[in-house]
Amino acid sequence: MAEALRVGIAGLGTVGASVARVLAEKAAELTRQCGRDIIVSAVSARDASRDRGVDLSGAKWFDDPVDLACNADIDVFVELIGGEEGAARASVTAALEAGRHVVTANKALLSRHGVELAGIAEERGILLNYEAAVAGGIPVIKTMREAMAGNTVSRVFGILNGTCNYILTRMEAEGLSFEDCLKDAQRLGYAEADPTFDIEGNDTAHKLSILTSLAFGSRIAPDDIYLEGISNITQADIRAASELGYRIKLLGVAQRTETGIEQRVHPTMVPTASVIAQVHGVTNAVAIETDILGELLLSGPGAGGNATASAVIGDIADIAKSRPGFQHGPVFGRPAKELHPYVRARMRTHEGGYFIRLTVHDRAGVFAAVATRMAENEISLESIVQHANGANPETQKTVILVTHETTEAAVRRAVEGIVADGHLVDKPQVIRIERAG
Amino acid sequence: MAEALRVGIAGLGTVGASVARVLAEKAAELTRQCGRDIIVSAVSARDASRDRGVDLSGAKWFDDPVDLACNADIDVFVELIGGEEGAARASVTAALEAGRHVVTANKALLSRHGVELAGIAEERGILLNYEAAVAGGIPVIKTMREAMAGNTVSRVFGILNGTCNYILTRMEAEGLSFEDCLKDAQRLGYAEADPTFDIEGNDTAHKLSILTSLAFGSRIAPDDIYLEGISNITQADIRAASELGYRIKLLGVAQRTETGIEQRVHPTMVPTASVIAQVHGVTNAVAIETDILGELLLSGPGAGGNATASAVIGDIADIAKSRPGFQHGPVFGRPAKELHPYVRARMRTHEGGYFIRLTVHDRAGVFAAVATRMAENEISLESIVQHANGANPETQKTVILVTHETTEAAVRRAVEGIVADGHLVDKPQVIRIERAG
Numbered sequence: 001m002a003e004a005l006r007v008g009i010a011g012l013g014t015v016g017a018s019v020a021r022v023l024a025e026k027a028a029e030l031t032r033q034c035g036r037d038i039i040v041s042a043v044s045a046r047d048a049s050r051d052r053g054v055d056l057s058g059a060k061w062f063d064d065p066v067d068l069a070c071n072a073d074i075d076v077f078v079e080l081i082g083g084e085e086g087a088a089r090a091s092v093t094a095a096l097e098a099g100r101h102v103v104t105a106n107k108a109l110l111s112r113h114g115v116e117l118a119g120i121a122e123e124r125g126i127l128l129n130y131e132a133a134v135a136g137g138i139p140v141i142k143t144m145r146e147a148m149a150g151n152t153v154s155r156v157f158g159i160l161n162g163t164c165n166y167i168l169t170r171m172e173a174e175g176l177s178f179e180d181c182l183k184d185a186q187r188l189g190y191a192e193a194d195p196t197f198d199i200e201g202n203d204t205a206h207k208l209s210i211l212t213s214l215a216f217g218s219r220i221a222p223d224d225i226y227l228e229g230i231s232n233i234t235q236a237d238i239r240a241a242s243e244l245g246y247r248i249k250l251l252g253v254a255q256r257t258e259t260g261i262e263q264r265v266h267p268t269m270v271p272t273a274s275v276i277a278q279v280h281g282v283t284n285a286v287a288i289e290t291d292i293l294g295e296l297l298l299s300g301p302g303a304g305g306n307a308t309a310s311a312v313i314g315d316i317a318d319i320a321k322s323r324p325g326f327q328h329g330p331v332f333g334r335p336a337k338e339l340h341p342y343v344r345a346r347m348r349t350h351e352g353g354y355f356i357r358l359t360v361h362d363r364a365g366v367f368a369a370v371a372t373r374m375a376e377n378e379i380s381l382e383s384i385v386q387h388a389n390g391a392n393p394e395t396q397k398t399v400i401l402v403t404h405e406t407t408e409a410a411v412r413r414a415v416e417g418i419v420a421d422g423h424l425v426d427k428p429q430v431i432r433i434e435r436a437g
Numbered sequence: 438m439a440e441a442l443r444v445g446i447a448g449l450g451t452v453g454a455s456v457a458r459v460l461a462e463k464a465a466e467l468t469r470q471c472g473r474d475i476i477v478s479a480v481s482a483r484d485a486s487r488d489r490g491v492d493l494s495g496a497k498w499f500d501d502p503v504d505l506a507c508n509a510d511i512d513v514f515v516e517l518i519g520g521e522e523g524a525a526r527a528s529v530t531a532a533l534e535a536g537r538h539v540v541t542a543n544k545a546l547l548s549r550h551g552v553e554l555a556g557i558a559e560e561r562g563i564l565l566n567y568e569a570a571v572a573g574g575i576p577v578i579k580t581m582r583e584a585m586a587g588n589t590v591s592r593v594f595g596i597l598n599g600t601c602n603y604i605l606t607r608m609e610a611e612g613l614s615f616e617d618c619l620k621d622a623q624r625l626g627y628a629e630a631d632p633t634f635d636i637e638g639n640d641t642a643h644k645l646s647i648l649t650s651l652a653f654g655s656r657i658a659p660d661d662i663y664l665e666g667i668s669n670i671t672q673a674d675i676r677a678a679s680e681l682g683y684r685i686k687l688l689g690v691a692q693r694t695e696t697g698i699e700q701r702v703h704p705t706m707v708p709t710a711s712v713i714a715q716v717h718g719v720t721n722a723v724a725i726e727t728d729i730l731g732e733l734l735l736s737g738p739g740a741g742g743n744a745t746a747s748a749v750i751g752d753i754a755d756i757a758k759s760r761p762g763f764q765h766g767p768v769f770g771r772p773a774k775e776l777h778p779y780v781r782a783r784m785r786t787h788e789g790g791y792f793i794r795l796t797v798h799d800r801a802g803v804f805a806a807v808a809t810r811m812a813e814n815e816i817s818l819e820s821i822v823q824h825a826n827g828a829n830p831e832t833q834k835t836v837i838l839v840t841h842e843t844t845e846a847a848v849r850r851a852v853e854g855i856v857a858d859g860h861l862v863d864k865p866q867v868i869r870i871e872r873a874g
Contacts, residue, residue: 022729026587032654032771033586131584137730139576139584147568147576149470149754150463151747217469275715275736292459293574293738293747299712300733310588310730317586321766329758334469 001036005320008042008072008100010065010091011080014305015105015132016045017052019078019312024054030313034320042072069095076101076319078312084108096120096128103315105132105308111206111222114213115339118331127322128331129315134207135160135284137307138300139314144214144288145333151290153215157253157434160207162282162302163191163198164230164250168267169280172238172247178231190282200229201250201265208252210332211286212263212342215254217334221263221342228266237429240357240400241269244383247277251434260343262350267431269355274436275299287436295437348409353382353433356401356411358418359426362394366423370399373417377410379403396425402433441474442757445509445537447502447528448517449482451742452542452569454489456515456749461491467750471757479509506532513538513756515749521545533557533565540752542569542745548643548659551650552776555768564759565768566752571644572597572721574744575737576751581651581725582770588727590652594690594871597644599719599739600628600635601667601687605704606717609675609684615668627719637666638687638702645689647769648723649700649779652691654771658700658779665703674866677794677837678706681820684714688871697780699787704868706792711873712736724873732874785846790819790870793838793848795855796863799831803860807836810854814847816840833862839870 009016020040031037044062062068069077069091077095079102081088088109095102097120110133121128131141135158159165167181185191197203209222230250241248246269255262270277275297279285284302289295301307332339360366367386374381387398415428446453457477468474481499499505506514506528514532516539518525525546532539534557547570558565568578572595596602604618622628634640646659667687678685683706692699707714712734716722721739726732738744769776797803804823811818824835852865
């Protein structure tokens, strides 16, 4: 049998401890699958004394992950520290430069420095694996990087944040407010004390930026993403969506258009009968559309110590099955130096259907004024419904419009016009509709 | 750049022609992804003169695929002939023995001879890739063989036959009979002139037997599968399922139980709100449940020239990225000689919920007699409903029972008892209910 693969783990939180435990518990099976033993020979974390439910006495302890990355007797450096700078970036860079394979679950690091790190890995002929960085246990990186070779992707979209999907699922199922669901999510550990990063879409954007690069062969562009969170989604939206045959999900979408690549994260209406609409709670899902394969959808646990550990171990096993001298496929599907610059399609050129919910003063001519603004901007309507179900049904009405395919620019102009007309009681709500199979 | 990877394709039907065309059209992109050119250097098919919409003039023609496998200047032999014996088996065996990597889409061949062929490949240190053999374009082999390393699978199940799913989808959507939907499927090319192999579940069984081996590390056992097709599913079943919150799908299910491994293919009721219930038409889906990752679901096109070609090309690209001397992971996840014998769990020990539809004579005591037979066999009922919607509502009634979790043996005894009681007008219908998320 080949020599054992020596693994160094930096970061022993939930995921790190889970990786170490599974590697120990499944050692015999992993050896059978990989043709060699996988052993944890070095670890690093903040607190050496903490009990993590796994025996790490056989591993050498390092206080400093960079020291581990450079000086430990390891073949693979597993980075589970987190953060786009600091110890994570320094140790991953050091490991790659020392010629060690790297496995990381760090979406922030890759989103910011992935192309640079990929360049180092490819120059050294070593692997940089990161299945756990996007959609937890779902093997979307392997699918896009390996299984879809030769496919030209037209669109990739997904539910990439379990916190948001948990909140939206409970809002719909139980009729609760966003605030109440968020509080419950925090109590259950599905949301952070400061939930901004999740609920405003930043976490989804990090993950999306990596998928975009894999899909389109472009350099990662985490700052060129249109971003809208879920904090202004109300029961009125959820109910109206349901009546119209839609469900609201926070999607990350990357799409090739005539003017460039659209990257957007926003609440989205998807048809209730679509597969992705059935993805509930903290589950994640990714759909990929290509010219040859067609449409593929993967759904599964997007977070959690074990699911994330499973992806990390899959990455380690792939390295264990490889041997020195093996020339690997490029980190982001195409060689880092051949990734082309990201060309951003402006959001104003986005084409699609729109849901528009307006709370208007109940007076003559309002309905006509709204319809006129739509017509002026050449927006044709699939449906227009007037409800008397507002807070003050005697003086206010709710108008719900669903448009046929139009452009973001037209919708913005129309809504600005409606606001200027002075008929609105409240801020208008605009939610994009996404095709989904 | 490394030397070009030379591919020989045996079989130039829809899939073979599509593989050759995509390799030509996406040559530059594939070279970027794989770090070397991929060229079709040899082909074999029955008719050399046929126009296949792709220029094969650069490839050497072989009349005999075995001759191609042994004597062509190739690195990879792509078998797209089909069939479990004959030219397919002979040429794949010859290619492996000549030390050539093999890519095949042939589920029948693998189902019957996969372990033997894997043994040859592993001895020679070469690859036998077969992503296209199960669920067409869905990367389920790569997911189970690579991404799920270290996971212990408890159950794998899926919609593995597009013909059956197309028929069941149309029956539900349009209220048509099985026979009418089958005729349409034949007209549209979704079903063969002799549809037995698809509609009686044999095709699903072939694919399931391969997934079972990957899931449980057991030798492939295509003959130890409980088999029931969809030809006796009626509108009465579809409607009753819908009223109860279920949808009927032909599933292949492999499951670890206390007494062994269950492999079964049968019409199944899955909750309408589950993800797999939204998989419509010719689309396939596979769900995998494991101890570490949790539950993963993949859905996508299960057949068609392009989708199948995409899987074949992914397999070829994986070989192109590897280099001589590379030691690959085993063909079925564990080395062929370490796959343990398949231990069959008898169908009688299967545990689950059951749907039972009875057409009974409308006379006093029938309802009580049915309930008594259930009670005798310790089957507790979730619901029991009597309908007057039979063909002869004045003399007949329909009784629909849904059981709580029970055993196949108990249900069979109860139904035999009901039949013996002489109250039935028609054959009883029994459909198993499957948990699905």
